[in-house]
Amino acid sequence: MEVLRTFPKIKKCKISYVLAVNDTLNVLSGKWKLPIIASLLYEKKRFKAIQDDLTTITPRMLSKELKDLEMNGIVLRIVHDSRPVLIEYELTESGKTITKVLDSMVEWGLKHRELTIGS
Amino acid sequence: MEVLRTFPKIKKCKISYVLAVNDTLNVLSGKWKLPIIASLLYEKKRFKAIQDDLTTITPRMLSKELKDLEMNGIVLRIVHDSRPVLIEYELTESGKTITKVLDSMVEWGLKHRELTIGS
């Protein structure tokens, strides 16, 4: 949000596009968002399972990031009313389709390495 | 770099892909990288011109970010040996092609807004 408000006099690109880029960037930025999304890509998981995947994340951070991702419609928190209560985290449709953005990042990143370090 | 080192036990995606995503994310993250790239998208510009575009950036930040972008092969610093010395900043090929990533971000971001706020 902040980034885009500071976007300058460039009127050639629509404001909604700028907002859209920023939404995407917000979802992916920070140390843990991407690892968490990656951990949930192929299967829904419980809090502990994600934590075990990421090994060095603190529960405080994981909790905070999951809430963040949930609020932003990337992750779903499913509460099964069993005993004991089982809680699972799952990617939403948006959460799954963000792989397309990641793909374009892989493509650019690889080409960029070729052009810079490679040459 | 840091983000990817913490990437977990997910071995399904190649490590080079993870590095590539991280490279891309590093180029785009932070408050000012994207605005600076946007400012240079259609024409090369001088320090002052970029600063005027971004209006609220401090010269310290702009200087730091331009150095960063230069080191990462996104921006070229051209010193014309005129009097007075004229310095221009220009996007590299990689800098220009990153628009493809931005395009995919716009696409995802717009669809995501539709799916969440829109519905």
Place this chain on the structure above:
DNA sequence: AATATCACTATACTAAAGTATACTAATCTT
């Protein structure tokens, strides 16, 4: 009954990112 596990929360801290304000050396304009 004692210990363990799960899904977190609380408090206090450190580190990284960004800002505010002032300044400089070189040239240019009046």
Place this chain on the structure above:
DNA sequence: AAGATTAGTATACTTTAGTATAGTGATATT
């Protein structure tokens, strides 16, 4: 000669992001 402009740098600060460490309440296991 005095002031303005360009392309920054220096120092000190605030804010945001992330970490460390400990603890809670509900259940489950031995």
